[in-house]
Amino acid sequence: MNIGIIGLGDMGKVYAKAFAKAGYTVFGCDLPQNRERLEAELEPLNIKLMDDGNQVARLSDLLIYSVEADSMERVVAQTSGSIKYGATVAGQTSVKHPEIAIFDKYLPADSQVVTFHAMHGGGFEPTGQKLILIRYRADDAAYQRMLDLFTAIGSDIVELADYHEHDKISADTQAVTHVGFESMGTAWASAGFFPWENASYLGGIDNVKILITLRIFSYKAHVYAGLAILNPYARQQVKRYAQSESELFKLMIMEDEQTLRSRLYKARDFVFHESREPIMLNDAVMDEFTFHGSVEERKANSHLSILSMVDAWYHLGVNPYDNLIAQTPPYRLRLGIAEYLFKNDELLEESIQTALYDKSIRGDDLEFHSAVREWSSIINYGDMEGYKKHFNQVQSFFSHRLEEGQQHSADMIRKLMKK
DSSP, rough: OEEEEOOOSSHHHHEEEEHHHOOOOOEEOOOGGGGHHHHHHGGGGTEEEOHHHHHHHHHHEEEOOOOGGGGGHHHHHGGGGGOOOOOOEEEEOOOOOHHHHHHHSSSOOOOOEEEEEEEEEESOSSTTEEEEEEEEEHHHHHHHHHHHHHHHOOOEEEEEEEEHHHHHIIIIIHHHHHHHHHHHHHHHHHHHHHTGGGGOOSHHHHHHHHHHHHHHSSSHHHHHHHHHHHHHHHHHHHHHHHHHHHHHHHHHHHHHHHHHHHHHHHHHHSSSSSTTTOOOHHHHHHHSSSSSGGGGGGOOOOOHHHHHHHHHHHHTTTTTTHHHHHHHHHHHHHHHHHHHHOOOOHHHHHHHHHHHHHHHGHHHHHHHHHHHHHHHHHHHTTOOOOOOHHHHHHHTTGGGGHHHHHHHHHHHHHHHHHO
């Protein structure tokens, strides 16, 4: 089977290498200005660089579009006339509604569509990583070839029968996950401090918050913008997260302990009842990955971001453990730190008391509240360019630590997820 990949960015390149190493014949193309660099990197692996997408399409038994979501329609329209008769076509975008609509509009009727979504970033090899495989229109033989392909490169395959189900799960595991961490980063940048220099963010789950935030901001804005704005289910979930955060923040300001406590306990009992398999993050590993000094200097934290997430799951009726079938590392860690907080009675009580009565953290919570509102509004308006600009502005604030944060977070993910 000849495999063609149109778009050799971070993810396209990772899979081109994996397929070539597994013994498949791989062709690919990218923007002309990247040709020389990619040839030097990929041709030693016998990955052949072509001049354009039409040349790739003519040669490919399996054609994979691995381009930015907002370029997808243009690229498919330009190349669909060159697709081989009966070839299988896949897309690597993170939101499948617009991708499938584009395929329906432009692909030849004889093309078979088995699309996929790799649930990891370009810094990870596919081996052992979750990969969602979705059969849209394909015969049994074409679908089996795709299963065999991803089995050969060691992917942890999750088969979903319907792309709607994929996008519903992605709204929670990716879009809302990213907004939560992006809001933390925005709040810290707006307040003008680095969290590893603040005693309220020392040790334990705060290490996870910091490293995953840095990890997210080390990648490209367009990836997250597409996930949040193009996914038809994301806006509802982001809006609910913002509503939960706002309502909890009001209770904190009012120091309404009875209502806040009752509400959080209802959410805890819904999400974390005993029948669910726990993630159980490791204390020693969480404390190992730190950007700062002694954990003993730590101050109490309200953990408003985590309280809001669990409250949102409760009001949406979402069981976050069900969505682990399509987990990303940041999502698993987000659920893990929520579990860690809500199943530790002492830590949860400290969080409630701090949220209600510790004025020293109130300024940080106000910045977070404002950041959630900003991100929610951008997503609700469908403002793709605004999302990218907002993301890039925060990214620049942390720029001097992003590479280090990405490396530390990758190491932490590997250690914490061994279980």
